[in-house]
Amino acid sequence: MIAILDYGSGNLRSAQRAFALTGHETIVTSDPNICLASEGLVVPGVGAYGACMEQLVATGGRAIIDARVAAQKPMIGICVGMQILFTNGTEKGGHDGVGIFAGAVSQIDAPILPHIGWNNVRSEISSILLQGLQDESFYFVHSFAAKSAVADASNSWCTYGEEFLAAVERGPVSAVQFHPEKSGAAGARLISNWAETL
Protein backbone atom coordinates (compact mmCIF):
# COMPACT_ATOMS: atom_id res chain seq x y z
CA MET A 1 0.00 0.00 0.00
CA ILE A 2 1.10 3.53 -0.87
CA ALA A 3 0.10 6.36 1.47
CA ILE A 4 -0.49 9.93 0.29
CA LEU A 5 0.27 12.26 3.19
CA ASP A 6 -2.70 14.48 3.95
CA TYR A 7 -1.43 17.56 5.76
CA GLY A 8 -3.86 20.03 4.28
CA SER A 9 -1.83 20.87 1.19
CA GLY A 10 -1.97 19.69 -2.37
CA ASN A 11 -4.42 18.26 -4.80
CA LEU A 12 -4.52 14.87 -3.11
CA ARG A 13 -7.23 13.43 -5.30
CA SER A 14 -5.32 14.03 -8.51
CA ALA A 15 -2.29 12.20 -7.13
CA GLN A 16 -4.56 9.37 -6.06
CA ARG A 17 -6.19 9.18 -9.49
CA ALA A 18 -2.84 9.10 -11.26
CA PHE A 19 -1.61 6.25 -9.08
CA ALA A 20 -4.88 4.39 -9.70
CA LEU A 21 -4.38 4.81 -13.45
CA THR A 22 -1.04 3.03 -13.19
CA GLY A 23 -2.59 0.24 -11.15
CA HIS A 24 -1.43 1.28 -7.69
CA GLU A 25 -3.80 1.52 -4.80
CA THR A 26 -3.27 4.44 -2.45
CA ILE A 27 -4.74 5.76 0.76
CA VAL A 28 -4.95 9.47 1.57
CA THR A 29 -4.20 9.77 5.26
CA SER A 30 -2.49 11.67 8.06
CA ASP A 31 -2.44 8.62 10.35
CA PRO A 32 1.20 8.16 11.47
CA ASN A 33 0.87 4.39 11.83
CA ILE A 34 -0.43 3.93 8.29
CA CYS A 35 2.10 6.40 6.90
CA LEU A 36 4.99 4.63 8.62
CA ALA A 37 3.82 1.13 7.70
CA SER A 38 3.13 1.93 4.05
CA GLU A 39 5.52 0.69 1.37
CA GLY A 40 5.79 4.17 -0.09
CA LEU A 41 4.83 7.67 1.08
CA VAL A 42 3.82 10.48 -1.28
CA VAL A 43 4.31 14.03 0.04
CA PRO A 44 2.38 16.52 -2.12
CA GLY A 45 2.31 20.27 -1.67
CA VAL A 46 1.00 23.43 -3.28
CA GLY A 47 1.06 27.07 -2.26
CA ALA A 48 3.65 28.95 -0.27
CA TYR A 49 6.69 27.27 1.34
CA GLY A 50 6.13 28.68 4.82
CA ALA A 51 2.44 27.80 4.88
CA CYS A 52 3.21 24.24 3.80
CA MET A 53 5.87 23.81 6.48
CA GLU A 54 3.57 25.20 9.15
CA GLN A 55 0.84 22.76 8.22
CA LEU A 56 3.33 19.92 7.94
CA VAL A 57 4.55 20.52 11.49
CA ALA A 58 1.08 21.16 12.91
CA THR A 59 -0.40 17.95 11.52
CA GLY A 60 2.49 15.71 12.55
CA GLY A 61 3.60 15.28 8.94
CA ARG A 62 7.12 16.40 9.68
CA ALA A 63 7.52 13.76 12.38
CA ILE A 64 6.26 11.15 9.91
CA ILE A 65 8.81 12.22 7.30
CA ASP A 66 11.65 12.19 9.83
CA ALA A 67 10.64 8.74 11.04
CA ARG A 68 10.51 7.34 7.50
CA VAL A 69 13.91 8.76 6.67
CA ALA A 70 15.35 7.29 9.88
CA ALA A 71 13.86 3.92 8.90
CA GLN A 72 15.17 4.30 5.30
CA LYS A 73 11.69 3.80 3.86
CA PRO A 74 10.77 5.12 0.40
CA MET A 75 9.17 8.52 -0.04
CA ILE A 76 8.53 10.92 -2.93
CA GLY A 77 7.92 14.66 -2.61
CA ILE A 78 6.02 16.49 -5.34
CA CYS A 79 6.30 20.23 -6.12
CA VAL A 80 6.35 22.10 -2.77
CA GLY A 81 6.51 18.58 -1.32
CA MET A 82 9.99 18.45 -2.90
CA GLN A 83 10.96 21.96 -1.83
CA ILE A 84 10.24 21.41 1.87
CA LEU A 85 12.74 18.51 1.92
CA PHE A 86 15.57 21.08 1.52
CA THR A 87 17.29 23.09 4.25
CA ASN A 88 15.23 26.22 3.78
CA GLY A 89 13.13 28.32 1.43
CA THR A 90 13.38 32.05 0.78
CA GLU A 91 9.72 32.52 -0.23
CA LYS A 92 7.92 35.21 1.77
CA GLY A 93 10.69 35.98 4.24
CA GLY A 94 12.45 32.64 4.62
CA HIS A 95 11.48 29.44 6.38
CA ASP A 96 13.28 26.33 7.57
CA GLY A 97 12.50 23.13 5.73
CA VAL A 98 12.77 19.50 6.81
CA GLY A 99 16.44 19.52 5.81
CA ILE A 100 16.88 16.07 4.28
CA PHE A 101 18.66 17.63 1.29
CA ALA A 102 21.21 20.40 1.87
CA GLY A 103 20.45 23.59 -0.04
CA ALA A 104 18.12 26.52 -0.36
CA VAL A 105 14.94 26.91 -2.41
CA SER A 106 14.89 30.36 -4.00
CA GLN A 107 13.09 32.29 -6.69
CA ILE A 108 13.89 31.39 -10.28
CA ASP A 109 15.68 34.13 -12.19
CA ALA A 110 13.34 34.50 -15.17
CA PRO A 111 11.44 37.49 -16.57
CA ILE A 112 8.06 35.75 -16.53
CA LEU A 113 6.92 33.89 -13.42
CA PRO A 114 5.40 31.52 -12.39
CA HIS A 115 7.10 28.92 -14.59
CA ILE A 116 3.92 27.33 -15.94
CA GLY A 117 3.72 24.61 -18.54
CA TRP A 118 5.58 21.70 -20.08
CA ASN A 119 9.35 21.73 -19.96
CA ASN A 120 11.88 19.01 -20.66
CA VAL A 121 13.93 17.33 -17.94
CA ARG A 122 17.50 16.16 -18.36
CA SER A 123 18.28 13.17 -16.22
CA GLU A 124 21.38 11.17 -15.38
CA ILE A 125 21.58 7.53 -16.41
CA SER A 126 21.40 6.68 -12.72
CA SER A 127 17.89 8.11 -12.44
CA ILE A 128 15.31 5.44 -11.68
CA LEU A 129 12.37 7.83 -11.79
CA LEU A 130 13.21 9.01 -15.30
CA GLN A 131 14.19 5.68 -16.78
CA GLY A 132 12.88 5.65 -20.35
CA LEU A 133 11.96 9.33 -19.97
CA GLN A 134 15.20 11.07 -20.93
CA ASP A 135 14.38 14.57 -22.25
CA GLU A 136 10.64 14.06 -21.83
CA SER A 137 8.47 17.06 -20.94
CA PHE A 138 6.60 17.37 -17.65
CA TYR A 139 4.14 19.92 -16.33
CA PHE A 140 5.56 22.56 -13.97
CA VAL A 141 3.79 25.24 -11.91
CA HIS A 142 6.14 27.11 -9.57
CA SER A 143 8.27 30.22 -9.05
CA PHE A 144 10.84 28.81 -6.62
CA ALA A 145 13.29 25.93 -6.96
CA ALA A 146 16.48 24.35 -5.60
CA LYS A 147 19.43 25.18 -7.81
CA SER A 148 22.43 23.27 -6.46
CA ALA A 149 23.11 19.60 -7.04
CA VAL A 150 22.48 17.37 -4.03
CA ALA A 151 25.61 15.40 -3.12
CA ASP A 152 25.59 11.64 -3.64
CA ALA A 153 22.27 11.85 -5.43
CA SER A 154 20.95 11.44 -8.95
CA ASN A 155 20.14 15.03 -9.96
CA SER A 156 17.87 15.86 -12.91
CA TRP A 157 17.68 19.35 -14.34
CA CYS A 158 15.34 21.76 -16.05
CA THR A 159 16.08 25.18 -17.53
CA TYR A 160 13.82 28.20 -17.32
CA GLY A 161 15.78 31.44 -17.12
CA GLU A 162 18.39 29.40 -15.25
CA GLU A 163 19.07 25.78 -14.38
CA PHE A 164 17.26 24.28 -11.44
CA LEU A 165 16.65 20.85 -9.97
CA ALA A 166 13.71 19.07 -11.55
CA ALA A 167 14.23 15.83 -9.62
CA VAL A 168 16.46 14.41 -6.91
CA GLU A 169 16.87 10.76 -5.94
CA ARG A 170 19.04 9.71 -3.04
CA GLY A 171 18.51 6.31 -1.48
CA PRO A 172 14.90 5.97 -0.40
CA VAL A 173 14.09 9.67 -0.82
CA SER A 174 12.92 10.95 -4.20
CA ALA A 175 11.49 14.32 -5.14
CA VAL A 176 10.19 16.03 -8.26
CA GLN A 177 9.53 19.73 -8.82
CA PHE A 178 7.02 19.06 -11.61
CA HIS A 179 3.61 17.40 -11.36
CA PRO A 180 3.78 13.81 -12.62
CA GLU A 181 0.07 13.44 -11.86
CA LYS A 182 -0.64 16.16 -14.44
CA SER A 183 1.99 15.13 -16.97
CA GLY A 184 0.00 12.70 -19.10
CA ALA A 185 1.70 9.50 -20.25
CA ALA A 186 5.20 10.62 -19.20
CA GLY A 187 3.94 11.34 -15.69
CA ALA A 188 2.21 7.97 -15.48
CA ARG A 189 5.46 6.26 -16.50
CA LEU A 190 7.38 8.14 -13.81
CA ILE A 191 4.84 7.14 -11.18
CA SER A 192 5.16 3.51 -12.29
CA ASN A 193 8.95 3.74 -12.22
CA TRP A 194 8.80 4.86 -8.61
CA ALA A 195 6.04 2.49 -7.50
CA GLU A 196 7.87 -0.50 -8.97
CA THR A 197 10.84 0.14 -6.67
CA LEU A 198 8.67 -0.36 -3.60
Place this chain on the structure above:
Amino acid sequence: MTLSKRVIPCLDVAAGRVVKGVNFQNLVDAGDPVELAKIYGDAGADELTFLDISASVEDRSTTLEMVSRTAEQVFIPLTVGGGIREVADVDRLLRAGADKVGVNTAAIARPELINEIADRFGNQVLVLSVDARRGSTLSGFEVTTHGGRTGTGIDAFTWIEEASARGIGEILLNSMDADGTRAGYDTEMIRQVREITHVPLIASGGAGKLADFSAALAAGADALLAASVFHFQTFTIGEVKADLARHGYSVRL
Protein backbone atom coordinates in the same frame (compact mmCIF):
# COMPACT_ATOMS: atom_id res chain seq x y z
CA MET B 1 14.92 22.88 -25.32
CA THR B 2 12.88 25.25 -23.30
CA LEU B 3 9.43 25.83 -21.88
CA SER B 4 6.91 24.80 -24.53
CA LYS B 5 4.27 27.18 -25.77
CA ARG B 6 0.93 25.80 -24.68
CA VAL B 7 -2.09 25.10 -26.87
CA ILE B 8 -5.30 25.09 -24.84
CA PRO B 9 -8.73 24.11 -26.17
CA CYS B 10 -11.58 25.89 -24.41
CA LEU B 11 -14.89 24.12 -23.80
CA ASP B 12 -18.03 26.06 -22.94
CA VAL B 13 -20.16 24.00 -20.59
CA ALA B 14 -23.68 24.47 -19.28
CA ALA B 15 -25.48 22.02 -17.02
CA GLY B 16 -22.69 19.48 -17.50
CA ARG B 17 -22.76 19.49 -21.32
CA VAL B 18 -20.48 21.12 -23.85
CA VAL B 19 -22.31 23.73 -25.88
CA LYS B 20 -21.43 25.55 -29.03
CA GLY B 21 -22.65 28.96 -29.97
CA VAL B 22 -21.63 32.38 -31.09
CA ASN B 23 -21.42 35.00 -28.37
CA PHE B 24 -23.29 32.72 -25.98
CA GLN B 25 -26.32 32.63 -28.27
CA ASN B 26 -28.00 29.86 -30.29
CA LEU B 27 -26.36 27.24 -28.12
CA VAL B 28 -26.19 23.75 -29.55
CA ASP B 29 -25.35 20.63 -27.57
CA ALA B 30 -21.88 19.54 -28.65
CA GLY B 31 -21.43 16.48 -26.55
CA ASP B 32 -20.12 15.02 -23.35
CA PRO B 33 -17.33 17.11 -21.81
CA VAL B 34 -15.44 14.09 -20.52
CA GLU B 35 -15.34 12.47 -23.96
CA LEU B 36 -14.26 15.72 -25.61
CA ALA B 37 -11.66 16.35 -22.91
CA LYS B 38 -10.19 12.88 -23.52
CA ILE B 39 -10.13 13.44 -27.27
CA TYR B 40 -8.34 16.76 -26.87
CA GLY B 41 -5.99 15.30 -24.26
CA ASP B 42 -5.05 12.43 -26.60
CA ALA B 43 -4.65 14.93 -29.46
CA GLY B 44 -1.90 16.74 -27.54
CA ALA B 45 -3.69 19.55 -25.68
CA ASP B 46 -1.32 20.97 -23.06
CA GLU B 47 -4.16 21.98 -20.76
CA LEU B 48 -7.93 22.20 -20.92
CA THR B 49 -10.11 25.14 -19.98
CA PHE B 50 -13.77 24.77 -19.10
CA LEU B 51 -15.87 27.89 -19.15
CA ASP B 52 -18.98 27.32 -17.09
CA ILE B 53 -21.82 29.33 -18.63
CA SER B 54 -24.53 27.68 -16.52
CA ALA B 55 -27.47 29.87 -15.70
CA SER B 56 -28.40 28.43 -12.32
CA VAL B 57 -26.87 27.17 -9.10
CA GLU B 58 -28.25 23.68 -9.86
CA ASP B 59 -26.49 23.69 -13.21
CA ARG B 60 -23.24 24.67 -11.52
CA SER B 61 -23.35 21.67 -9.23
CA THR B 62 -23.70 19.54 -12.37
CA THR B 63 -20.57 21.26 -13.64
CA LEU B 64 -18.74 20.18 -10.49
CA GLU B 65 -19.59 16.56 -11.23
CA MET B 66 -18.42 17.06 -14.79
CA VAL B 67 -15.07 18.44 -13.58
CA SER B 68 -14.72 15.50 -11.26
CA ARG B 69 -15.45 12.94 -13.99
CA THR B 70 -13.00 14.66 -16.33
CA ALA B 71 -10.26 14.73 -13.72
CA GLU B 72 -10.70 10.97 -13.22
CA GLN B 73 -9.67 10.33 -16.78
CA VAL B 74 -7.62 13.22 -18.13
CA PHE B 75 -4.15 13.72 -16.69
CA ILE B 76 -3.35 17.20 -17.91
CA PRO B 77 -4.17 20.43 -16.04
CA LEU B 78 -7.77 21.63 -15.96
CA THR B 79 -8.78 25.26 -15.55
CA VAL B 80 -12.39 26.10 -14.77
CA GLY B 81 -13.80 29.59 -15.11
CA GLY B 82 -17.25 31.08 -14.80
CA GLY B 83 -19.43 31.89 -11.85
CA ILE B 84 -16.70 32.01 -9.20
CA ARG B 85 -17.75 34.54 -6.58
CA GLU B 86 -16.04 33.49 -3.37
CA VAL B 87 -13.23 31.39 -1.92
CA ALA B 88 -15.69 28.57 -1.22
CA ASP B 89 -16.41 28.28 -4.96
CA VAL B 90 -12.69 27.86 -5.62
CA ASP B 91 -12.39 25.29 -2.85
CA ARG B 92 -15.23 23.23 -4.34
CA LEU B 93 -13.71 23.31 -7.83
CA LEU B 94 -10.22 22.36 -6.65
CA ARG B 95 -11.64 19.51 -4.61
CA ALA B 96 -13.57 18.33 -7.65
CA GLY B 97 -10.29 18.11 -9.56
CA ALA B 98 -9.68 21.51 -11.14
CA ASP B 99 -6.06 22.67 -11.00
CA LYS B 100 -6.70 26.33 -11.70
CA VAL B 101 -9.67 28.67 -11.66
CA GLY B 102 -10.47 31.63 -13.85
CA VAL B 103 -12.03 34.69 -12.24
CA ASN B 104 -13.49 37.64 -14.04
CA THR B 105 -16.68 39.50 -13.15
CA ALA B 106 -16.62 38.84 -9.39
CA ALA B 107 -13.06 40.15 -9.10
CA ILE B 108 -14.01 43.31 -10.94
CA ALA B 109 -16.89 43.83 -8.52
CA ARG B 110 -14.72 43.02 -5.50
CA PRO B 111 -10.95 42.99 -6.19
CA GLU B 112 -10.16 41.66 -2.69
CA LEU B 113 -11.37 38.29 -3.98
CA ILE B 114 -8.00 37.96 -5.75
CA ASN B 115 -6.08 38.34 -2.47
CA GLU B 116 -8.40 35.95 -0.69
CA ILE B 117 -7.95 33.20 -3.30
CA ALA B 118 -4.18 33.74 -3.62
CA ASP B 119 -3.66 33.76 0.15
CA ARG B 120 -5.56 30.53 0.58
CA PHE B 121 -4.43 28.49 -2.44
CA GLY B 122 -1.42 30.34 -3.88
CA ASN B 123 -1.13 32.62 -6.90
CA GLN B 124 -0.62 29.68 -9.23
CA VAL B 125 -4.26 28.55 -9.06
CA LEU B 126 -5.59 31.91 -10.17
CA VAL B 127 -6.08 32.85 -13.80
CA LEU B 128 -7.31 36.40 -14.25
CA SER B 129 -9.71 36.35 -17.17
CA VAL B 130 -9.88 39.74 -18.87
CA ASP B 131 -12.49 40.36 -21.58
CA ALA B 132 -11.21 43.56 -23.17
CA ARG B 133 -12.28 45.64 -26.14
CA ARG B 134 -11.17 48.89 -27.65
CA GLY B 135 -12.70 51.81 -25.82
CA SER B 136 -12.17 55.33 -24.63
CA THR B 137 -10.36 54.49 -21.37
CA LEU B 138 -6.78 55.56 -20.67
CA SER B 139 -4.98 52.72 -22.48
CA GLY B 140 -7.57 52.50 -25.23
CA PHE B 141 -8.73 49.10 -23.94
CA GLU B 142 -11.77 48.70 -21.70
CA VAL B 143 -12.79 45.78 -19.49
CA THR B 144 -16.16 44.26 -20.34
CA THR B 145 -18.40 41.73 -18.64
CA HIS B 146 -21.20 39.43 -19.80
CA GLY B 147 -19.37 38.14 -22.83
CA GLY B 148 -18.32 41.56 -24.03
CA ARG B 149 -21.81 43.04 -24.05
CA THR B 150 -21.42 45.21 -20.97
CA GLY B 151 -18.77 47.89 -20.71
CA THR B 152 -17.44 48.67 -17.24
CA GLY B 153 -15.62 51.93 -17.92
CA ILE B 154 -12.59 50.32 -16.24
CA ASP B 155 -9.29 50.62 -18.06
CA ALA B 156 -8.02 47.14 -18.94
CA PHE B 157 -4.34 47.89 -18.31
CA THR B 158 -5.01 49.60 -14.98
CA TRP B 159 -7.05 46.57 -13.96
CA ILE B 160 -4.32 44.12 -15.04
CA GLU B 161 -1.73 46.05 -13.03
CA GLU B 162 -3.94 46.12 -9.95
CA ALA B 163 -4.77 42.41 -10.20
CA SER B 164 -1.10 41.53 -10.76
CA ALA B 165 -0.18 43.40 -7.58
CA ARG B 166 -2.88 41.55 -5.66
CA GLY B 167 -1.56 38.15 -6.75
CA ILE B 168 -2.45 36.22 -9.88
CA GLY B 169 -0.70 33.33 -11.59
CA GLU B 170 -1.65 34.02 -15.22
CA ILE B 171 -3.73 36.27 -17.43
CA LEU B 172 -6.23 34.97 -19.94
CA LEU B 173 -6.48 37.92 -22.30
CA ASN B 174 -9.62 37.63 -24.36
CA SER B 175 -10.19 40.16 -27.10
CA MET B 176 -13.89 40.92 -27.42
CA ASP B 177 -13.22 42.74 -30.69
CA ALA B 178 -11.61 39.66 -32.21
CA ASP B 179 -13.77 37.03 -30.49
CA GLY B 180 -15.77 35.02 -32.99
CA THR B 181 -14.36 36.88 -36.00
CA ARG B 182 -11.67 34.32 -36.84
CA ALA B 183 -9.65 37.30 -38.07
CA GLY B 184 -6.69 36.53 -35.80
CA TYR B 185 -5.72 37.28 -32.21
CA ASP B 186 -5.47 40.93 -31.22
CA THR B 187 -1.68 41.08 -31.45
CA GLU B 188 -1.53 44.78 -30.70
CA MET B 189 -3.28 44.26 -27.37
CA ILE B 190 -1.12 41.20 -26.57
CA ARG B 191 2.06 43.19 -27.26
CA GLN B 192 1.01 46.03 -24.99
CA VAL B 193 -0.17 43.80 -22.14
CA ARG B 194 3.07 41.79 -22.32
CA GLU B 195 4.92 45.00 -21.48
CA ILE B 196 3.00 45.69 -18.29
CA THR B 197 2.83 42.24 -16.70
CA HIS B 198 5.33 39.59 -15.55
CA VAL B 199 2.96 36.61 -15.37
CA PRO B 200 2.30 34.20 -18.24
CA LEU B 201 -0.12 35.50 -20.84
CA ILE B 202 -2.72 33.31 -22.55
CA ALA B 203 -4.04 34.77 -25.81
CA SER B 204 -7.71 34.23 -26.56
CA GLY B 205 -10.23 35.31 -29.16
CA GLY B 206 -9.97 35.46 -32.92
CA ALA B 207 -8.04 32.33 -33.92
CA GLY B 208 -9.11 31.41 -37.45
CA LYS B 209 -6.10 30.25 -39.43
CA LEU B 210 -2.82 28.53 -38.58
CA ALA B 211 -0.71 31.67 -38.97
CA ASP B 212 -2.75 33.38 -36.22
CA PHE B 213 -1.18 31.20 -33.54
CA SER B 214 2.45 32.00 -34.28
CA ALA B 215 1.52 35.67 -34.67
CA ALA B 216 0.18 35.73 -31.09
CA LEU B 217 3.40 34.15 -29.82
CA ALA B 218 5.47 36.68 -31.74
CA ALA B 219 3.46 39.40 -29.98
CA GLY B 220 4.43 37.94 -26.60
CA ALA B 221 1.83 35.33 -25.66
CA ASP B 222 2.97 32.28 -23.68
CA ALA B 223 -0.07 30.15 -24.39
CA LEU B 224 -2.84 30.03 -26.98
CA LEU B 225 -6.46 29.36 -26.24
CA ALA B 226 -8.97 28.54 -28.95
CA ALA B 227 -12.45 27.06 -29.10
CA SER B 228 -14.35 27.00 -32.36
CA VAL B 229 -11.40 26.14 -34.66
CA PHE B 230 -10.95 22.95 -32.64
CA HIS B 231 -14.65 22.16 -32.10
CA PHE B 232 -15.44 22.64 -35.77
CA GLN B 233 -12.28 20.71 -36.73
CA THR B 234 -10.89 23.53 -38.83
CA PHE B 235 -7.56 22.04 -37.83
CA THR B 236 -6.20 19.73 -35.18
CA ILE B 237 -4.04 20.58 -32.18
CA GLY B 238 -1.27 18.63 -33.90
CA GLU B 239 -1.48 20.82 -36.98
CA VAL B 240 -1.29 23.96 -34.85
CA LYS B 241 1.76 22.64 -33.00
CA ALA B 242 3.48 21.53 -36.20
CA ASP B 243 3.03 25.00 -37.60
CA LEU B 244 4.41 26.59 -34.42
CA ALA B 245 7.41 24.26 -34.59
CA ARG B 246 7.99 25.33 -38.19
CA HIS B 247 8.12 28.91 -36.91
CA GLY B 248 10.81 27.91 -34.43
CA TYR B 249 8.67 27.72 -31.28
CA SER B 250 9.12 24.95 -28.76
CA VAL B 251 6.02 22.77 -28.49
CA ARG B 252 5.26 19.46 -26.81
CA LEU B 253 4.65 16.96 -29.59
